[in-house]
Each structure stands twice: as structure tokens, then as C-alpha cells.
Amino acid sequence: MIDREHLYLRLAVDLAILTVRDDALQALVITRANEPFRGRPALPGGFLRGDEDIDEAAVRELAEETGLDGTALHLEQLRAYGAPGRDPRGRIVSIAFLAIMPDLPLPTAGSDASSAAWVPVERVRGTLSFDHDEILDAAVERARTRLEFTTLATTFCGPSFTIGDLRNVYEVVWGHPLDPRNFSRKVIGTPGFVEPTGERRIPEIGRPAALYRAGTEKSLNPPIMRG
Amino acid sequence: MIDREHLYLRLAVDLAILTVRDDALQALVITRANEPFRGRPALPGGFLRGDEDIDEAAVRELAEETGLDGTALHLEQLRAYGAPGRDPRGRIVSIAFLAIMPDLPLPTAGSDASSAAWVPVERVRGTLSFDHDEILDAAVERARTRLEFTTLATTFCGPSFTIGDLRNVYEVVWGHPLDPRNFSRKVIGTPGFVEPTGERRIPEIGRPAALYRAGTEKSLNPPIMRG
DNA sequence: ACAAAAGTGTTCCTTCTACACCCATGA
DNA sequence: TCATGGGTGTAGAAGGAACACTTTTGT
Numbered sequence: 001m002i003d004r005e006h007l008y009l010r011l012a013v014d015l016a017i018l019t020v021r022d023d024a025l026q027a028l029v030i031t032r033a034n035e036p037f038r039g040r041p042a043l044p045g046g047f048l049r050g051d052e053d054i055d056e057a058a059v060r061e062l063a064e065e066t067g068l069d070g071t072a073l074h075l076e077q078l079r080a081y082g083a084p085g086r087d088p089r090g091r092i093v094s095i096a097f098l099a100i101m102p103d104l105p106l107p108t109a110g111s112d113a114s115s116a117a118w119v120p121v122e123r124v125r126g127t128l129s130f131d132h133d134e135i136l137d138a139a140v141e142r143a144r145t146r147l148e149f150t151t152l153a154t155t156f157c158g159p160s161f162t163i164g165d166l167r168n169v170y171e172v173v174w175g176h177p178l179d180p181r182n183f184s185r186k187v188i189g190t191p192g193f194v195e196p197t198g199e200r201r202i203p204e205i206g207r208p209a210a211l212y213r214a215g216t217e218k219s220l221n222p223p224i225m226r227g
Numbered sequence: 228m229i230d231r232e233h234l235y236l237r238l239a240v241d242l243a244i245l246t247v248r249d250d251a252l253q254a255l256v257i258t259r260a261n262e263p264f265r266g267r268p269a270l271p272g273g274f275l276r277g278d279e280d281i282d283e284a285a286v287r288e289l290a291e292e293t294g295l296d297g298t299a300l301h302l303e304q305l306r307a308y309g310a311p312g313r314d315p316r317g318r319i320v321s322i323a324f325l326a327i328m329p330d331l332p333l334p335t336a337g338s339d340a341s342s343a344a345w346v347p348v349e350r351v352r353g354t355l356s357f358d359h360d361e362i363l364d365a366a367v368e369r370a371r372t373r374l375e376f377t378t379l380a381t382t383f384c385g386p387s388f389t390i391g392d393l394r395n396v397y398e399v400v401w402g403h404p405l406d407p408r409n410f411s412r413k414v415i416g417t418p419g420f421v422e423p424t425g426e427r428r429i430p431e432i433g434r435p436a437a438l439y440r441a442g443t444e445k446s447l448n449p450p451i452m453r454g
Numbered sequence: 455a456c457a458a459a460a461g462t463g464t465t466c467c468t469t470c471t472a473c474a475c476c477c478a479t480g481a
Numbered sequence: 482t483c484a485t486g487g488g489t490g491t492a493g494a495a496g497g498a499a500c501a502c503t504t505t506t507g508t
Binding site for chain 2: 470472479
Binding site for chain 2: 006007008009010011047048049050051052053054077079080081082083084091093095
């Protein structure tokens, strides 16, 4: 075997971190503090270190950018991006991840980022550095199909939520309204999707709603139809 | 930016190449010609070169191992495997691919492989080098769900096939029988799944069956239920 | 009383499922 | 005419879609 064929390169992880905030699907976008693309928006990410697995690198980067423990949240590999020339610094292959979070305040601004902020994905479209627009598109599409077939939507919510909150997640991610009555029945009638806490939430106006927490079931079948 | 943090490594692509052959789901397994694991079974694969994208490397490796043009077949990224120590040669991260082929003769034995052969996945289980057992498991599970939601099963068949041939693919991959009559109706009633060629195949015994080729539709909705 | 959001009941329709039955061919 | 696999008809069950209607709160 000829060693010339063996290309040495650097491996990065890039994170598409999504949340539902102000009735919009938003992504965590940083402003780059270093070249290349200094001062331009990008997805958070960083280089793989010598002693860690790829998923560990993703969890570490998530913690560095958001201060949150990624092991409790949804973190999933999307795919590898490795077009020659996708990074001006040289041959860098990136493993893209999808991360789902509830709408929590961001405790820290990361080291490599001069700022980190939630931005609606509709506004981010077409503005990102490297091939991060493509990564974000893939992440959003993956999240959309995950809502159909898994209980992932509960990860967008906090520790307790109403069926209306959960429906709002679906409506925002899918971009169209759902029938509240059929949705309610479907969710409550699916064993392991949600569990009642016994508490209720009293809104400013209207009938109080029962509160639920995420159940133990992870997959949905039959799925929730996207309409 | 501290350069010590940037790990340089080599990137490999590994291919789980599946076919349906002799009423069994089989994988293309090579016997390694070089260290490490010389003489042991493994999935075909190789290192990324400097001028190619990851998917191009997968197509190239598929051609080298099977002599077939991968652009016409189904080739799909599974995920990256990068545990430190997964390869005794050093830090090597591998992008795993799923490839689907009809049951064709294998024209060539590859350069890095002393032999390449189809082996039923049930017999391969637990015998492969590196973390290739894990990769193959992921590939089989991905193929199973792809049959539900896409027209991928036609890729297992040749250029023309009967509905019975197609059903056999489903039965072998899923591991349980399907109702021939309902299956027939479902496939023929799904626009774009299959197109009649006008030809018929006369079997040794029994009624001749109409021949079809793959249609243009790639996704199935509603899906074919796995039972 | 009214607005607003939570939830229930009911009807219609599509699709899956199971199985009875008919069709076309070679031996 | 029989065995074998290809293909159609049809009745029942299950679940989705649509929507009328009731419930529970604050103002």
C-alpha cells in the first residue's frame, strides 16, 4: 500500500442547535471571532481532539457554546461534509449534528464565538459561512421527519408542558396548523408519549390546561401524520 | 487558536454492500490482504484521497471492489465511526455507507482484498474486523426502514422483475412473509413505484407473471406496512 | 354574559387485513 | 386435471379528518 494515497486531514463537528422560541423555529448562530469568515454568522462547532469519540466532541461543543449538558438532550449525527475546498484553511471534513433544546436562556458566550444568539431559521437562510446553510437545511428537514415518527417534540418543551405547548412545537416546525382536538386525542391516546403531572396551568384567559411531562416511549407507531 | 488542539487523522470509507441472493440478505465481505486483521473478514473500504469528496470516495471504492458503477445504485451515508482505538493503525475515522445492489456476478477481486464474496448477514454476524459488525447492523436496519418508506426495493432487483420477485425482497429483508395479494395491489396501485414492461415471464410451473421495471417515484406515502 | 382555550362525541372516509375465489400455464 | 403461483373481489377493522358541541376559567 502506497502511503501517498493516505490523506491526513482535520475533523470538525458542526452543530445545528434548534429550539422553538417566540412561535418560530430558531437556530443557535454564532458570529465567528477568528478567520476565516471573521465577523460572519456560522453554526457552532470545533475540532475533534485526540482522546474523544465524535459524539463526545459534539457533547463538549454543545456544552461550550450553550453551557448545557448535551447527554440529556437530543443529539444526532446528520452526516459528514467533506467537499475538497469547503474550508479555506485546508482539507477539513465536518460531521454535522442535530441538537434539540427547549427555549432556555444561553448562559455563556463560547470561546471561539464573539457572540451566540437564537435566530429564526427563516432569517438565517443563505447567510451562513462555509457550507453551513446546507447543514442547517438538512437539520431542519431531519427534525421535521423526527416529529412524525418519534416523541422528539417533547425535547423542545421544558420539564412540564400542556398539550397546546406540544402542538405549538409541531405547528412551528411543520409550518402549518393542526386540529387541536384530534391532536390532543392522538397524543394522550399514545401510550408512553406523555404522562400527566397532576398539575394544571392557569392561563391569563381561558380554561386551565393539564400539565404533562415527557413519557418513556421514544418512537411513535402509528406516526403522527404531517397532513 | 492553539494548534495543539487540532488533531490530524486519516479518513476512511467503509461500505456495507447488500444484496438479496438465494432467498437471503447477503453482504459483500472481503478477506483482508494486509495488516491489521490480515486474513480476517471485513467490509470493503479504503482511505479518502486528496481530490475527492466523501461520496466520490465511496463510489470509487464500490467500483474497485465490485467493478460496478455506483452512480446508478443506491449509495447512502450511514454515519461516522470515530472511537479512539477503533483501528490499531492509529486515529482513523470512518464514514460508513449503505450500498444496495441486484444479485449480479462480481467481476473483480479488489486490490486490498485477497477475496470478495457474498455472505448471508446472519452468518457474518460477529465475525468482522474493526467495528464492522456494528456498521453492518446499522446498514441492515437502515435498509429495513428504507423499504417501508421508499421504492428502494426495486434496486435489489434487476432491470425487470415480477411483483413476486419484489415481494421476495421485502420478505427476505424483513424476515417474515407478506400476503401476496395485498402486496400486489399495493405496489401496482402506488403511482410511480413500478411500470409494466409489457413482457411476461414464463416460470417452470404456474401462471406467467407480468414483468415490471422501476418507476420514477422514490418515496412511498403512505408507506408499506411492516406488519 | 362573553371570550378564549381545553377537551369530548360523532360521522365520514381512506386504508389495512384477511381470506374466498378465479386465472393461466406445464406436466 | 392437477399443482403452482398470479391476480381480483369484498367484507370487516382501524385509524385519520372534519366539525358540532360541551367545559372551565378570567373579566
